[in-house]
Amino acid sequence: MTQVGYSKKVxxxxxxxxxxxxxxxxxxxxxxxxxxxxDVMEIFIKVHNNIITDIKFRTFGCGSAIxxxxxxxxxAKGKTLDEALRLTRKDVADELDGLPPxxxxxxxxxxxxxxxxxxxxxxxQKLK
Ligand code: FES
Numbered sequence: 001m002t003q004v005g006y007s008k009k010v011x012x013x014x015x016x017x018x019x020x021x022x023x024x025x026x027x028x029x030x031x032x033x034x035x036x037x038x039d040v041m042e043i044f045i046k047v048h049n050n051i052i053t054d055i056k057f058r059t060f061g062c063g064s065a066i067x068x069x070x071x072x073x074x075x076a077k078g079k080t081l082d083e084a085l086r087l088t089r090k091d092v093a094d095e096l097d098g099l100p101p102x103x104x105x106x107x108x109x110x111x112x113x114x115x116x117x118x119x120x121x122x123x124x125q126k127l128k
Contacts, residue, residue: 005100005103006063006064006099006100007096007097007098007099008097009067009071009095009096009097010063010064010067010096010097010099011067013066013067013068013070013071013096014063014064014066014067014070017066017067017069017070018070018073018074019055019056019057019070019073019074019077020056020057020058020070021056021057021058022042022044022056022058023044023045023046023054023055023056026044026045026046026117027045027046027047027121027124028044028045028047028117028118028119028120028121028122028124029042029043029044029045029117029120030042030043030112030113030114030115030116030117030118030119030120031043031113031116032109032112032113032116034061034065034105034106034108034109036105037061037062037105037106039059039060039061039062039065039106039109040059040060040061041057041058041059041060041061041065041069041109041110041113042057042058042059042113043055043056043057043069043072043073043113043114043116043117044056044057044058044117045076045114045117045118045121047081047121050080050081050082051078051079051080051081052076052077052078052079052080052081052084053077053078054077055073055076055077055114055117056073057069057070057072057073057113059109061106061109062103062106064099064100064103064106064107065106065109065110067096068092068093068096068099068106068107068109068110069109069110069113071092071095071096071110072087072092072110072111072113072114075087075091075092075095076114081118081121081122084114084118085115085118087111087114088111089107089108089110089111089112091111092107092110092111093107
C-alpha cells in the first residue's frame with residue numbers, strides 16, 4: 001500500500017509499529033490528547049540507572065500518530081532521560097523523513113507523551 005504524501009518510513013512504522021503495548025507497573029506514564037482531532041496517546045517507560053530500558057505505547061489515533069509513536073519509542077529506548085527529554089517533535093518527524101503538512105500536528109503527540117512519561121517518573125522519584 002502506498003499513500004501519496006507519506007514517506008516509506010511512515011508507512012513502515014504504521015503497518016509494523018514497534019513497541020506497541022502496555023508495561024504493567026511502569027516507572028513513568030504519560031498520556032496526551034490532541035486537541036485538533038481528539039486522538040489520544042499513552043507512553044509507558046521503565047527506567048534503570050537513568051536510562052530508558054523499556055518503552056511501549058498505545059495510541060488511539062490516525063496512521064501518522066501511530067507511526068510517530070512507534071518512531072519515538074525507537075528513538076528513546078536506550079537513551080538517558082536527559083537525552084530523551086531533548087527529543088523534539090521535529091526530530092520525530094525528521095526521522096520519519098517528514099510528514100505531510102496537514103499531518104504535522106499528529107507528530108506532536110509522540111514527543112509530548114514521551115516527555116510526560118519522563119516527567120511523571122521524575123516526580124515519583126522526588127516523592128520517594
Ligand atoms: S489526526 Fe489525530 S493524531 Fe493525527
